Amino acid sequence: MNVPLNIDWQQILLHLLNFVILFGILYFFLYKPVKDFMEKREAEYRQQHEDAKNALEEADRIKTEYEGKIAGAEEEISAMKSEAGAKNAEERTRMLEQAKADAAGIVEAAKKRGEMEHDKIIAEAQKEIADIVTTATEKIVLSADVSKSYDEFLKSAEGNMKNE
Amino acid sequence: MSKKKRIVSIIIFFVLIVAIVTGIILLGAPRPHAETLPEVMRDAVLHETMKVNFFGLQVNPGLISAYTVTAILAVFAIIVRIFVIPKFKKIPGKFQLVLETLVGMFRGLAKGNSPEKNEVLSAYIFAAGIYIFVGTMFELVGVQIVTTNGASVSLPAPLSDINGAIAMGCGSYLFILLGGIFNNGFHGLFGTVKEFSLPLSMSFRLFGALLSGALVTELVYYPMFLSFGLPVIVGVLFTLLHALIQAYVLTLLVSIFYGEVSEKKLEKGKKKKKKNKET
Numbered sequence: 374m375n376v377p378l379n380i381d382w383q384q385i386l387l388h389l390l391n392f393v394i395l396f397g398i399l400y401f402f403l404y405k406p407v408k409d410f411m412e413k414r415e416a417e418y419r420q421q422h423e424d425a426k427n428a429l430e431e432a433d434r435i436k437t438e439y440e441g442k443i444a445g446a447e448e449e450i451s452a453m454k455s456e457a458g459a460k461n462a463e464e465r466t467r468m469l470e471q472a473k474a475d476a477a478g479i480v481e482a483a484k485k486r487g488e489m490e491h492d493k494i495i496a497e498a499q500k501e502i503a504d505i506v507t508t509a510t511e512k513i514v515l516s517a518d519v520s521k522s523y524d525e526f527l528k529s530a531e532g533n534m535k536n537e
Numbered sequence: 538m539s540k541k542k543r544i545v546s547i548i549i550f551f552v553l554i555v556a557i558v559t560g561i562i563l564l565g566a567p568r569p570h571a572e573t574l575p576e577v578m579r580d581a582v583l584h585e586t587m588k589v590n591f592f593g594l595q596v597n598p599g600l601i602s603a604y605t606v607t608a609i610l611a612v613f614a615i616i617v618r619i620f621v622i623p624k625f626k627k628i629p630g631k632f633q634l635v636l637e638t639l640v641g642m643f644r645g646l647a648k649g650n651s652p653e654k655n656e657v658l659s660a661y662i663f664a665a666g667i668y669i670f671v672g673t674m675f676e677l678v679g680v681q682i683v684t685t686n687g688a689s690v691s692l693p694a695p696l697s698d699i700n701g702a703i704a705m706g707c708g709s710y711l712f713i714l715l716g717g718i719f720n721n722g723f724h725g726l727f728g729t730v731k732e733f734s735l736p737l738s739m740s741f742r743l744f745g746a747l748l749s750g751a752l753v754t755e756l757v758y759y760p761m762f763l764s765f766g767l768p769v770i771v772g773v774l775f776t777l778l779h780a781l782i783q784a785y786v787l788t789l790l791v792s793i794f795y796g797e798v799s800e801k802k803l804e805k806g807k808k809k810k811k812k813n814k815e816t
């Protein structure tokens with residue numbers, strides 16, 4: 374088969390056969406294993422990336438949840454604080470009222486005791502006056518010196534007053 | 538990959554090999570001996586005199602290069618598969634990084650140009666890119682082989698042989714065609730056939746680029762005074778640049794065309810709906 378440029382169909386096919394064999398060998402022994410390894414590694418890293426992303430999302434979710442909880446707790450604390458404040462105020466008012474009532478009682482009791490003391494003193498004084506008067510009267514009657522008795526009476530009364 | 542898919546792909550792989558072997562046997566009619574030409578350049582282009590015996594067939598040295606490169610790559614791949622890949626770590630070492638970068642680079646190229654279907658494409662351009670690069674670099678090794686007429690010849694890059702370049706170019710076109718049909722049915726077929734000049738352009742781009750490198754190197758080597766020291770720089774630089782550029786260009790072209798023909802066309806109804814929404 375004479376073709377210009379020394380082209381030989383048989384040799385072309387031999388070259389083609391050579392290349393097909395080479396293609397097969399390179400594909401099965403070199404290209405495919407390397408490609409598979411690279412794909413496997415890529416899939417692994419993609420999976421890791423995915424896992425990390427999921428973990429991050431989960432962490433974010435938990436963070437948001439806890440932030441919500443903390444905000445709730447702060448609100449609760451402030452509510453409890455205000456409640457405690459109100460209770461304190463109420464207690465204080467109650468204690469003040471109690472103290473006032475107690476004080477009023479004490480004052481009242483003191484007044485009563487004072488009055489009683491006063492009455493007692495008055496009664497004693499009256500009794501003493503009566504005694505003095507009786508004594509003086511007796512003395513006057515006995516001495517019959519009225520002006521002297523009168524003076525003695527006055528002195529005696531004055532002395533009693535001073536003693537008191 | 539499911540078990541069924543794996544079985545199907547293995548069957549396709551072996552059917553393909555059997556078909557090509559059958560073709561080789563059927564087309565292997567005895568050819569008349571090419572006439573002898575004295576010019577080195579002409580022989581570098583046409584390989585008319587320098588034939589090598591390959592299991593009883595008279596072939597160009599480029600074919601021997603191709604099978605040698607395949608053998609080297611196969612041994613390398615098997616060693617890597619057995620001893621290196623099982624020890625791969627999550628944080629790659631230097632060699633693992635090189636392998637991963639290679640695979641990742643071709644996958645990225647395939648994904649970038651064919652976002653919908655790119656699994657087979659990335660495997661194909663991985664193999665094609667490595668074959669073109671290693672094959673081209675292989676000529677630097679300068680393995681000597683004895684031709685049928687008793688002369689010694691240095692093994693060239695497989696793709697500087699026009700048959701190798703045509704196989705690569707047409708094979709890539711065939712791959713794009715199959716990708717288009719499998720992924721996109723009639724649209725894919727039509728889209729690929731529309732680019733009928735593609736196999737020709739891809740084949741001759743490879744052939745021309747690699748051969749020109751070889752020819753320029755031959756020219757530089759030809760005068761005695763230039764063949765000391767200079768080839769170390771010129772040869773290595775030219776070969777390295779060709780290897781990289783051609784591997785990149787072919788894989789990029791295959792990706793672009795594959796992406797184009799395997800792209801799903803929007804139905805007319807959907808288009809109308811879109812237009813309505815826009816208005």
